[in-house]
Amino acid sequence: MVKDTDARLGILMLDTRFPRILGDVGNAGSWPFPVRYAVVPGATPEAIVCDDIEPFVVAFIAAGRALVAEGCTGIATTCGFLALIRPRLAKALGVPVAASALEQAGQIAACLPPGQKVGILTISAGTLSPAHLRAAGVPDGSPVAGLEGSSFAQTILGNAPELDVAQARADMVQAANQLVATNPDVGAILLECTNMVPYAPDIAAATGRPVHSIHSYLNWFHAGLQPPRFA
Incomplete structure (x- = not known):
């Protein structure tokens, strides 16, 4: 071991x-x-x-x-x-x-077919600023979707002692589906938040897109x- x-x-x-x-x-x-x-x-x-x-x-x-x-x-x-x-x-x-995890964005984008983009799923789109995206080398025009108001975001940002895993999974899938519905040119999804990793398989299954993360x-x-x- x-x-x-x-x-x-x-x-x-x-x-x-x-x-x-x-x-x-x-x-x-x-x-x-x-x-x-x-x-x-x-x-x-x-x-x-x-x-x-x-x-x-x-x-x-x-x-x-x-x-x-x-x-x-x-x-x-x-x-x-x-x-x-x-x-x-x-x-x-x-x-x-x-x-x-955002530092992967350029490499992921380079792997996609022409016309496709990397979509970013974040815990807080409202505070993920252009400065954050520039620092990580995220390509300009990459769509960003947040989980503000969700049970998942409230648990993580509120530093709560209990996590409703089933609800967090539902929150994640809903946000990812909305991201690709609004931006059909998203060819891959990148999870900004390190606590999103457990739900990556569910997001991939729901959206049909590759999912990248801190993992x-x-x-x-x-x-x-x-x-x-x-x-």
């Missing part, structure tokens, strides 16, 4: 109490390789998604440095909105940083940090 002492990937966690179900980036069982976690005190989902991220930058850097000191050779985070601080994290930590991103990222041996 692998141990977190063997971890090459360090994950900076928001300060949360909602359930981290299997598939969630914050559940160690979601990964086929060891990971090491560090919580950033006070960095709640609401603070990072809805408020000013700047007061927490120093704390993210400090937590990242601790992970690097423990042997991690790459750092990731548990919120897509942290794309804004990726350059500063990478400079301060001196190792590769995968801060947001697909970090599996690729980790493959570079620790290439697999085949012999």
Whole structure:
């Protein structure tokens, strides 16, 4: 059995109490390789998604440095909105940083047939600003749909201790269906929120589109940090 002492990937966690179900980036069982976690005190989902991220930058850097000191050779985070601080994290930590699932958008778009776009599903379209999208390299004109007002968003942003998984799944499928109905040129869906990963198969089944997430991103990222041996 692998141990977190063997971890090459360090994950900076928001300060949360909602359930981290299997598939969630914050559940160690979601990964086929060891990971090491560090919580950033006070960095709640609401603070990072809805408020000013700047007061927490120093704390993210400090937590990242601790992970690097423990042997991690790459750092990731548990919120897509942290794309804004990726350059500063990478400079301060001196190792590769995968801060947001959104950073895959350009690569995904390059794989699509001509005329198709990457559609973004986010926990809060109202606060996912052009600055966030630019920082992550999301192609101009990528449609964005949010889950504002949903049970899922209220649980995550409210940092509630209980999660209605069935309702969250329904919320996700409804939002994804609306995204592709409004934008039929969406050829693939990218999940901004790291807590959306458990519902990716349901979204793919409902929309008929490939679905990308922080899980697909970090599996690729980790493959570079620790290439697999085949012999």
